[in-house]
Amino acid sequence: MEPVEPRTSWTFVTQHARILAMILxxxxxxxxxxxxxCRLTERATQAIVTDLETAxxxxxxxxxxxxxxxxxxxxLFRHPAEGRHEIAQLLRLLVDLDRVAETDPRPAGDDGDRHERPPPG
Structure with missing residues (x-):
């Protein structure tokens, strides 16, 4: 069986959420x-800030x-599936993750030995 390539390069956190957490x-x-x-253009970033302000x-x-x-x-979240929940908890989580990343001496993406893959074979 051939390896399956990812369909898209998506992330769990949207740029809107990421920017709102950074502003918080x-x-x-x-x-x-x-x-x-966020690895965006200033124009795209300004459009997101405007979206967040308008909403x-x-x-x-x-x-x-x-x-x-x-x-x-x-x-509240915009999607009906989460619409009854405030976004404050998500934003606090993202802000806390940023703080942990600043104090963690490991390079980004390095999860230590916890997620080490076994050798092929």
Whole structure:
């Protein structure tokens, strides 16, 4: 049997969720920095921030030359399957994962010996 190639390059966390969590962590983060972290263009990142603002998930105010963002508390997931749940728990999880990653000395993607694959054969 031939190995099956992945259908697409998808992730469990959407760019919208990722950006919202990053804004929660740093309310004065620049679009340029969001784009770099998410591996998106600044234009795509700005469109996502606008989506989130338009949908009521965050507000934006100018503070001098910078934007200051505030994540709106009590907002719910958009999909009916999760629609009765607040997104706050997911955002806290993502922010906590970022904090753990900053203090973990292992390179990204290194899960240590816990998930080591057995040798082929």
């Amino acid at each position: 962590r740093d309310p004065e983060i620049r679009v340029r920095d969001l784009a770099t972290e 009521g998930y965050l507000t934006r105010e100018r503070h001098g030359r910078r934007n200051h963002y505030e994540v709106t508390p009590g907002t």
